[in-house]
Amino acid sequence: AQTVTQSQPEMSVQEAETVTLSCTYDTSESDYYLFWYKQPPSRQMILVIRQEAYKQQNATENRFSVNFQKAAKSFSLKISDSQLGDAAMYFCAYRSPPGSSNYKLTFGKGTLLTVNP
Amino acid sequence: GAVVSQHPSRVICKSGTSVKIECRSLDFQATTMFWYRQFPKQSLMLMATSNEGSKATYEQGVEKDKFLINHASLTLSTLTVTSAHPEDSSFYICSASVGLFAEQYFGPGTRLTVT
Numbered sequence: 237a238q239t240v241t242q243s244q245p246e247m248s249v250q251e252a253e254t255v256t257l258s259c260t261y262d263t264s265e266s267d268y269y270l271f272w273y274k275q276p277p278s279r280q281m282i283l284v285i286r287q288e289a290y291k292q293q294n295a296t297e298n299r300f301s302v303n304f305q306k307a308a309k310s311f312s313l314k315i316s317d318s319q320l321g322d323a324a325m326y327f328c329a330y331r332s333p334p335g336s337s338n339y340k341l342t343f344g345k346g347t348l349l350t351v352n353p
Numbered sequence: 354g355a356v357v358s359q360h361p362s363r364v365i366c367k368s369g370t371s372v373k374i375e376c377r378s379l380d381f382q383a384t385t386m387f388w389y390r391q392f393p394k395q396s397l398m399l400m401a402t403s404n405e406g407s408k409a410t411y412e413q414g415v416e417k418d419k420f421l422i423n424h425a426s427l428t429l430s431t432l433t434v435t436s437a438h439p440e441d442s443s444f445y446i447c448s449a450s451v452g453l454f455a456e457q458y459f460g461p462g463t464r465l466t467v468t
Contacts, residue, residue: 279391279444279446279461279462280459280461281397281459286456327396327397331454332454333454334453335454336454339453339454340402341397341399343396343397345395346394348394
C-alpha cells in the first residue's frame with residue numbers, strides 16, 4: 237500500500253518570502269499522480285498543483301512549483317512571494333494510475349502554514 | 354467550472370436522530386462521488402465511494418448501516434447518518450469526479466454536531 241508522509245506539522249513564513257513544504261511517499265508503482273491540496277480556514281479543499289510521475293519536468297502554477305525527485309520519492313511544494321491568503325493546511329496526496337486496483341487518493345497528515353505579515 | 358456544493362454547511366442534531374447531507378455537482382455529471390470524514394487538525398479519511406446507480410463501496414471499519422449513501426443521479430449523492438451519536442460529530446466532505454481515476458472536485462464540507 238502507498239503511504240504519504242509530511243514531516244512538518246507546522247511551518248511559518250514571512251509575507252513575500254519563499255517557503256518549501258516537504259512530502260515523501262512510498263510506492264512500488266512506476267506511474268502515478270501526486271497532488272498538493274490547500275485547505276484554508278473555510279475548509280474548502282483546493283487543488284494547488286499536480287504532477288504526473290512520467291513527466292520529468294516539475295509542475296508550476298504561478299507562484300507554486302514542485303520539486304519532484306522520483307528516485308528519492310520526494311515531492312516538495314515551493315511557494316514563492318508568500319501572501320497572507322496562502323495561510324492554510326496543505327495536504328500532499330498520491331493516486332495510482334488509471335486501471336490500477338486502487339483508485340483512492342492517499343493523503344498525508346498535512347502541514348499547517350502560517351504567513352506572518 | 355467543476356463546482357461541487359454541499360448542504361447543509363452546518364447541522365446540529367440530537368442524539369438518536371438521523372441527518373442527511375447532500376452533495377451536488379453543479380456543472381458536470383459525476384459518475385463517482387466520494388465521502389470523507391475529517392477530524393480536527395487531521396487529514397481526510399475516505400469513508401465510501403459511490404457510483405451512480407449502484408451500491409456504495411465502504412472502507413474497512415465504516416458501518417454501512419449507520420452511514421447510508423445514495424447516489425441516485427449523476428449530480429446528487431446523499432449521506433445519511435442514522436441514529437447519530439456525539440462521536441459522529443465531525444466534518445464531512447464529499448468530492449465528485451467523472452470516473453474513479455478522474456480528478457476529484459471537493460465540496461465545501463458539512464460540520465455535523467450531535468448533542
